Amino acid sequence: MSGAVVIAGAGQAGLQVAASLRAGGFAGEIVLVGEEPRLPYQRPPLSKAYLKADAGLETLLLKPEAFYEANRIETRLGTRVASIDRTNRRVALSSGDDLSYEWLVLATGARNRLPPIGGVSRPNVHALRDAGEAERLRAALVEGARLVVVGGGFIGLEVAASARARGLRVTVLEGAARLMGRVVSPVLSEFFLEAHRAMGTDVRLGASVATIEGEGEGASGDATGVRLADGTVIPADLVLMATGVVPNDEMAAEAGLATRGGVQVDAFMTTEDPAIFAIGDCAVFESPFADGPVRLESVQNAIDQAKCVAARILGGTAPYRSVPWFWSDQGSFKLQIAGITTGADHVHLSGSREAGRLVAYCFRGEKLLGIETVNRPGEHMLGRRILEGDLKVLRSDVSADDFDLKRHLAELSPAR
Ligand SMILES: Cc1cc2nc3c(=O)[nH]c(=O)nc-3n(C[C@H](O)[C@H](O)[C@H](O)COP(=O)(O)OP(=O)(O)OC[C@H]3O[C@@H](n4cnc5c(N)ncnc54)[C@H](O)[C@@H]3O)c2cc1C
Helix, strand or coil, X not given: CCCCEEEECCCHHHHHHHXXXXXXCCCCCEEEEECCCCCCECCHHHHCHHHHCCCCHHHHECCCHHHHHHCCEEEEECCCEEEEECCCCEEXXXXXXXXXXXXXXXXXXXXXXXXXXXXXXXXXXXXXXXXHHHHHHHHHCCCCCEEEEECCCHHHHHHHHHHHHCCXXXXXXXXXXXXXXXXXXXXXXXXXXXXXXXXXXXXXXXXXXXXXXXXXXXXXCCEEEEEECXXXXXXXXXXXXXXXXXXXCHHHHHCCCCECCCEXXXXXXXXXXXXXXXXXXXXXXXXXXXXXXXXXXXXXXXXXHHHHHHHHHCCCCCCXXXXXXXXXXXXXXXXXXXXXXXXXXXXXXXXXCCCCEEEEEEEXXXXXXXXXXXXXXXXXXXXXXXXXXXXXCCHHHHCCCCCCHHHHHHHCCCCC
């Protein structure tokens, strides 16, 4: 295989395709086109370690500059892929250049979703997706300042914990009845609610934000508070909108490719056009670990889908079927999820809330959908192995008083 591979999006997934292609012996040209002005970097620390310390952004680079030259990966940074000409297999770049491809990989990720409420564009209202936004947010995290976080999902809660560690006064506003409601079981939502309150954060559930109030004409001045639908105003020196993301799938749609809340791909991450793949946060796919089509936002998903596509370009025939897993660091708690636990109808909790070490086994009927853990990395790894290997762990097993996952797996016969 020696034709050119053009990758739109120089993030976690885009870089991984390039790296895996070279590692697999791909001899052709590889061009990595990235809208951001910097080499691919890790996003997870942006809401965690990066906010708490003073390290520079260069410490987050996924690969040093020398890697790209050594591996003959051409980078076009600060440049967008603007459109796709499928007939002639060419892409137009925002720089005015165009590139021809034999394979095109869409790894365009996602962007912040801002709700249509007044005041979101005020200068001290932040969002957090990229390094520039993290730099700006970190500079505003001044001890004693009042931070209002809108959105009680992973990113909002991670920032809340980081800001508390820096001595800010923090309020989290979540519209739903529980925290992280899209991704974890109710028992873990409850655990994290208590944990954040114990960290000193004022968490309000069922809080519907009406507008962001502030100084100046229109929305030109700084935010001074967040007004809820019930009229309450929460004073703020800065606001973080952590209200989710939307996939960057418009360019694919304009090129006539199917999208449904993300670029639609098959089990090989191929779009309807066999020369075009989509991976990572921008792709919607049928996962064997979910009921219907899913779009996942995780490093695991970005890396493993990239590896699948690189293998495919190199002639491989294996479909994508990696076990999804996720993590989130909130204060001293490491939350890890193996599998997709949404839709569980029975959750068995073991461990100790007081010690902050928990394992939640999430079942639908007799089927184990996944395992959620807090500060139990060993059980998380075992959970991934169970889901990978189709080993069965039954509801009746985990509800036994003396159940121990490690021992249980050791005893498990392959026939079960
Ligand atoms: C603050 C934060 C914390 C996170 N924490 C965790 C965590 O703890 N654990 C975890 O598993 N995941 C975490 N994630 C999610 C994880 O970072 C993403 O799932 C992962 O980065 C997805 O990789 P990607 O390559 O699909 O997209 P991205 O990394 O977003 O990269 C896409 C890139 O494409 C660029 N782009 C878009 N359109 C174009 C175009 N037309 N032409 C050229 N370039 C384009 C974008 O600017 C971007 O640089 C976090 C994300 C954020 C923002």
